[in-house]
Amino acid sequence: CRSCHEALTVERLAAPAKTFPDDIHAARGFTCADCHGGDPTIAGFGAMDPAKGFIGRPVGREIIQVCGRCHSDATFMRRYNPALRVDQAAEYATSVHGQRLFTMGDPKVATCASCHSAHLIRPPDDPRSTVNPVNVAHTCGACHADTTYMRQYGIPTNQLELYQRSVHWHALSVGGDRSAPTCNDCHGNHGAAPPGVGWVG
Secondary structure, three states, X not given: OHHHHOOOOOHHHHHHHHHHHHOHHHHOOOOHHHXXXXXXOOOOHHHHOHHHOOOOOOOOHHHHHHHHHHHOXXXXXXXXXXXXXXXXXXXXXXXXXXXXXXXXXXXXXXXXXXXXXXXXXXXXXXXXXXXXXXXXXXXXXXXXXXXXXXXXXXXXXXXXXXXXXXXXXXXXXXXXXXXXXOHXXXXXXXXXXXXXXXXXX
């Protein structure tokens, strides 16, 4: 996959091949075909034959299914990271994001790849990880602070700005206190603010 994709001039097709070698999945021996399907033993377009299971770029529900295929399987995950929870896909289904995706078909809600940078996933304790405590607010803010993107939802978009003036952000970013609260400490991770919870206080 990389031999062709790295040479492509279309950045959206070339970038994954360039970043994936630094991804936690690549470090554990997974390949492009483990998520995208197809036949990695074939050179060229034949590798991307839907008859061989190629799904291309998963979107919406497909992303949850692709990630959940491994991350919801306790026996499988035990071989790679036994400490990692295997209920994230089920928890996601209870979240506002999951509810909007599964019941309303909303294509704009966050999925696994929205927060975990699909081809450059790093462990949360890596300072470069999108889900490292210092980076979580910016990861959430990529959508939630974008007034144009969030306009249809009628919710405030100043949360990131307000948080960055808070004692919590100061303790986390300046003081280096990794236990200081950030977005997911109050709103949850995969089960972000379950439906019916109007106030996290």
